Amino acid sequence: MSIAIITGASSGLGKEYVLAAARKHTGIKEFWLIARRTDLLEELKEKLPADLCVKILPMDLNDRASLTQLSALLEEEKPQVSLLINNAGFGKLGYVWEIDPNVQRDMVDLNCGALTALTSLVIPYMPAGGGILNVCSIASFVPNVRMTVYSSTKAYVMSFSRALREELKQKRINVLAVCPGPMSTEFLTRAHISKGASKTFDTLPYCDPKEIAVKSLKALEKGKAVYTNRFLYKLYRVLGKLIPKALMMKFAKC
Numbered sequence: 336m337s338i339a340i341i342t343g344a345s346s347g348l349g350k351e352y353v354l355a356a357a358r359k360h361t362g363i364k365e366f367w368l369i370a371r372r373t374d375l376l377e378e379l380k381e382k383l384p385a386d387l388c389v390k391i392l393p394m395d396l397n398d399r400a401s402l403t404q405l406s407a408l409l410e411e412e413k414p415q416v417s418l419l420i421n422n423a424g425f426g427k428l429g430y431v432w433e434i435d436p437n438v439q440r441d442m443v444d445l446n447c448g449a450l451t452a453l454t455s456l457v458i459p460y461m462p463a464g465g466g467i468l469n470v471c472s473i474a475s476f477v478p479n480v481r482m483t484v485y486s487s488t489k490a491y492v493m494s495f496s497r498a499l500r501e502e503l504k505q506k507r508i509n510v511l512a513v514c515p516g517p518m519s520t521e522f523l524t525r526a527h528i529s530k531g532a533s534k535t536f537d538t539l540p541y542c543d544p545k546e547i548a549v550k551s552l553k554a555l556e557k558g559k560a561v562y563t564n565r566f567l568y569k570l571y572r573v574l575g576k577l578i579p580k581a582l583m584m585k586f587a588k589c
């Protein structure tokens with residue numbers, strides 16, 4: 336049985352990934368949806384085609400017991416995981432000393448730790464031709480003052496995705512890092528980014544999560560390494576490589 340595993344499926348970009356992947360007719364017959372809010376996952380299940388099998392997995396990915404539970408499920412069902420989307424993540428706006436250290440640790444654990452552990456767990460079940468899509472951010476291109484921890488976690492995701500992609504070439508599995516700009520999702524509320532809180536978030540153009548989901552799934556299929564939406568953010572990515580970080584950081588403050 337060919338399946339897709341999608342984390343952070345209850346809202347925002349993750350929800351759009353579920354809807355886009357379900358529409359694609361890739362031969363994937365079963366979806367495993369992971370997030371903490373069961374009610375939202377159940378609502379989403381109702382919107383999916385009736386012939387798809389959908390497993391709701393209510394899990395806090397920061398709880399190591401969740402990974403043990405998932406490991407046992409994989410061991411029991413031995414599925415072919417054709418698609419893994421590591422999307423769950425969150426950020427916080429503020430200087431490092433203003434953010435609760437436990438929240439910082441949770442951010443690093445979820446954005447980096449859970450993503451790494453889940454990926455390692457799933458690879459043995461992934462056939463040749465499979466794909467891993469890691470949701471990164473434009474924050475990975477240049478360190479962001481006032482989102483220092485968040486941008487550092489996304490720099491990890493970029494580095495991890497690139498190196499893993501090379502490792503998995505021998506298994507014919509592609510790994511894609513998806514780098515959205517700002518999106519109007521619950522991310523903003525959880526990060527305490529309201530109107531007036533950050534000049535950068537007030538002025539930057541926003542990305543459409545639906546468009547990102549559709550286009551990045553295509554990029555994964557084409558074997559690309561990185562996907563960025565909108566001309567401005569593609570340019571920012573190039574400038575982030577060409578111009579010294581110390582200079583770029585002056586324009587990348589949140």
Ligand SMILES: NC(=O)c1ccc[n+]([C@@H]2O[C@H](COP(=O)([O-])OP(=O)(O)OC[C@H]3O[C@@H](n4cnc5c(N)ncnc54)[C@H](OP(=O)(O)O)[C@@H]3O)[C@@H](O)[C@H]2O)c1
Binds near residue numbers: 373
């Ligand atoms: N929005 C932006 O401006 C933006 C820009 C660039 C990149 N991104 C990235 O895009 C990804 C998706 O974010 P989004 O914008 O769609 O925000 P979102 O709507 O807040 O989605 C985050 C998802 O992660 C899940 N999640 C959070 N903590 C979790 C945990 N401990 N265990 C399991 N699931 C957890 C949430 O579900 P539950 O609360 O139900 O658990 C939710 O489904 C994130 O990786 C984010 O860093 C966002």
